[in-house]
Amino acid sequence: MRGLVATHGGIGAELVEVVAMIMGPGTGLESLSNHGKSAHDLTEEIVVWLRGEGESGAGSQEPAIIFIDDYGGSCANAAQLACRPSDPVALVSGVNLAMLLGFATWHEELELEELVQRLVERGRTAITRLGGAS
Amino acid sequence: MTVVLARVDDRLIHGQVTVGWCQQLQPDRLLLANNAIAADAWQCRVYASSVPPRIQVSILSVAEAVNLLKGSEAEQEKVMVLTGSLPEMVDLVRLGAPITRVNLGGIHFAPGKRELYPFVYLDDLDLRALCRLAELGVDVFAQQVPGGREHGLGVQAIRELGGPC
Numbered sequence: 328m329r330g331l332v333a334t335h336g337g338i339g340a341e342l343v344e345v346v347a348m349i350m351g352p353g354t355g356l357e358s359l360s361n362h363g364k365s366a367h368d369l370t371e372e373i374v375v376w377l378r379g380e381g382e383s384g385a386g387s388q389e390p391a392i393i394f395i396d397d398y399g400g401s402c403a404n405a406a407q408l409a410c411r412p413s414d415p416v417a418l419v420s421g422v423n424l425a426m427l428l429g430f431a432t433w434h435e436e437l438e439l440e441e442l443v444q445r446l447v448e449r450g451r452t453a454i455t456r457l458g459g460a461s
Numbered sequence: 462m463t464v465v466l467a468r469v470d471d472r473l474i475h476g477q478v479t480v481g482w483c484q485q486l487q488p489d490r491l492l493l494a495n496n497a498i499a500a501d502a503w504q505c506r507v508y509a510s511s512v513p514p515r516i517q518v519s520i521l522s523v524a525e526a527v528n529l530l531k532g533s534e535a536e537q538e539k540v541m542v543l544t545g546s547l548p549e550m551v552d553l554v555r556l557g558a559p560i561t562r563v564n565l566g567g568i569h570f571a572p573g574k575r576e577l578y579p580f581v582y583l584d585d586l587d588l589r590a591l592c593r594l595a596e597l598g599v600d601v602f603a604q605q606v607p608g609g610r611e612h613g614l615g616v617q618a619i620r621e622l623g624g625p626c
Contacts, residue, residue, distance in 0.1 A: 335476070361472075363569055363570055363579075364569055365471035365472060365545075365567075365568075365569040365571070366471060366472045366473050366475070366545070367471065368569065368571070369472075397476065398511075399475075399476065399479060399510070399511040399512075400475050400476040400511075401472045401475040401476065403511070404473075404474070404475065404507055404508060404511060407507045408503075408504060408507055
């Protein structure tokens with residue numbers, strides 16, 4: 328399973344780096360920024376990543392998850408337009424560190440649908456009030 | 462219809478538009494004029510889904526967009542107009558859309574384009590389009606987000622960039 332964190336600015340790169348700092352190498356995650364890119368170029372970049380060009384050259388059929396920071400932004404639009412209905416790809420918005428740590432933990436053992444379900448749940452669980460003024 | 466902002470942005474409908482400018486200007490409708498997207502139901506669906514529900518969305522060809530903007534329906538409606546390129550904005554104005562001011566909000570790097578601002582890169586086609594807008598009496602300014610610095614682009618400035626005005 329491959330994972331791409333597609334975000335505004337440097338958010339994705341930082342998240343991927345922090346996951347590797349915590350989990351070590353082999354997280355299965357890469358990042359991509361929308362910085363300085365048109366909708367067309369951003370979409371094309373995701374298409375290239377989905378095809379896995381530069382690896383086997385024959386195109387990747389490996390299942391993948393694209394994590395996006397915010398629904399409705401340029402990365403979300405580009406990711407939706409880059410995917411064909413037949414692609415084994417899931418898009419998940421609202422990416423956070425807990426979600427990505429889950430991906431690094433389970434990406435080699437779980438099937439796509441089960442993994443997505445767990446990651447969405449884990450990401451939501453991480454959003455909680457810890458205390459402070461009442 | 463009152464055009465509250467006519468913006469050239471090659472990211473089309475995205476956060477700077479739906480959050481930044483829409484919160485500031487409170488349009489009733491967002492109108493994206495783009496022939497290719499208007500002809501593709503899937504792309505229309507993706508872009509329309511990015512818009513907050515209180516704002517109406519129209520994704521139309523350039524000719525259809527002009528008709529909507531020139532029509533007398535919903536005269537009180539505030540509309541934000543978007544194109545993905547300068548030549549498309551010129552077409553809107555040339556065909557009679559009531560646009561007197563154009564915002565350059567995002568024209569990103571592509572081969573042949575030169576940096577004017579970090580969010581505006583222009584090639585010869587763009588410079589010709591800017592001259593055409595000036596001929597048509599349209600004021601042009603570059604500004605990425607509300608509250609950001611506004612850079613006026615008058616005829617003299619366009620000439621200095623190499624525009625054939």
